[in-house]
Amino acid sequence: MYQKLIETISKLPNVNEERKKILQPLADFVQQKTNQKQEVNINFICTHNSRRSHLSQVWAQVAAVNYGLSNVHCYSGGTEETALFPKIAETLTQQGFHILKIADNKNPIHAIKYSDNALPLIGFSKKYDSPFNPVSAFAAVMTCSQADGGCPFIAGAEKRLPINFEDPKISDGTAEQNQVYADSSLQIAAEMFYIFSTIKL
Numbered sequence: 001m002y003q004k005l006i007e008t009i010s011k012l013p014n015v016n017e018e019r020k021k022i023l024q025p026l027a028d029f030v031q032q033k034t035n036q037k038q039e040v041n042i043n044f045i046c047t048h049n050s051r052r053s054h055l056s057q058v059w060a061q062v063a064a065v066n067y068g069l070s071n072v073h074c075y076s077g078g079t080e081e082t083a084l085f086p087k088i089a090e091t092l093t094q095q096g097f098h099i100l101k102i103a104d105n106k107n108p109i110h111a112i113k114y115s116d117n118a119l120p121l122i123g124f125s126k127k128y129d130s131p132f133n134p135v136s137a138f139a140a141v142m143t144c145s146q147a148d149g150g151c152p153f154i155a156g157a158e159k160r161l162p163i164n165f166e167d168p169k170i171s172d173g174t175a176e177q178n179q180v181y182a183d184s185s186l187q188i189a190a191e192m193f194y195i196f197s198t199i200k201l
Contacts (some may be wrong), residue, residue, distance in 0.1 A: 001062070001115050005096025009066070012190040019191060025161050027195045029139045030072065034199055040064075040072040041138035045147050045154070049078030049125040050085040052143040052165045052188070058092060058121055059189040062114050063196040072196075074121075075138075077128030079147050083107045084123050087168075091181045095189075099123075129155060163191075 001009075015023070026042070033040040042060060046053035057076035064072035089099050089110055100120075103109035111120035126132055128140070140157035145164050154160055165188060171180035 001066070002096050002098065002113075005062075005114055008095040008186075009062075009189070009193065012186060012193055015190055015194040020194065022163055023191055023195050025159070026139060026141060026163060027198050029159050029161070030069070030195065030199055034069065034071060034201065038071070039137075040069070041075070041134040042072070042141060043075045043077055043128060043133050043138050043154075043157075044141045044143050045077050045079070045128045046142075046144040047079050047146045047150070048082040049076055049080075049127075050082050051088055051168060052184070053078065054084055054088055054123055055092075055185050055188045056141065056143050056163075056165075056192065058097070058112055058123070059185070059192040060196070061121055063189075063192040065114070065118070066193070067196045067199060068201060069196060069199060073134075075133045077126050077130055077133050079128065079150050081107065081127050081130075082125045084110060084125055085169075087172075087177065087181050088185075089123070091178075091185050094182070095185060 030040050044053040044056035053076040057074045061074040093099050098113040100111045101108050102111050107125050110123040112123050113120045136156040137158050139159040139161055140154040142162045143165055168181045168184040171177040
């Protein structure tokens, strides 16, 4: 991994006991699939697939790699397609990722790299049932309450798990925006690292 990313990971905040209980069902899903020597597919879903779902996808994949789980594949989607919000790419870059924009249109496509020699994550906004995402045998993780309420049924999902995060969008246009986005990313990173730290190979 890139050195700056390693430094960010080394300073992640602690996860409190209340959040650990919320995260446990996803840890259980990963552990069960790992025990059965099956692929672990996780689709992080939010309304616009622009902020929290991307942060969750990226940090979960990096956490899985960090703990040696090669059977984990992370995706993201929304109840509607918009675009990856630019501040998310900017925040991840500041925290140590290398991001290359590989298509520039109203819904840009980004290659998100955590290591020079690793396959990049592909970041762009899409609906949760996009052909880019798995169609069956996956955990649907609802990262916002709006998507959780608006999508009572996710076709093909083996598990549907609510892990809601506060939307950093509330800070858009304020002096606190940079800090709010950084803190949101670090909270999500800490929780994804906690989940994968509990998995026994």
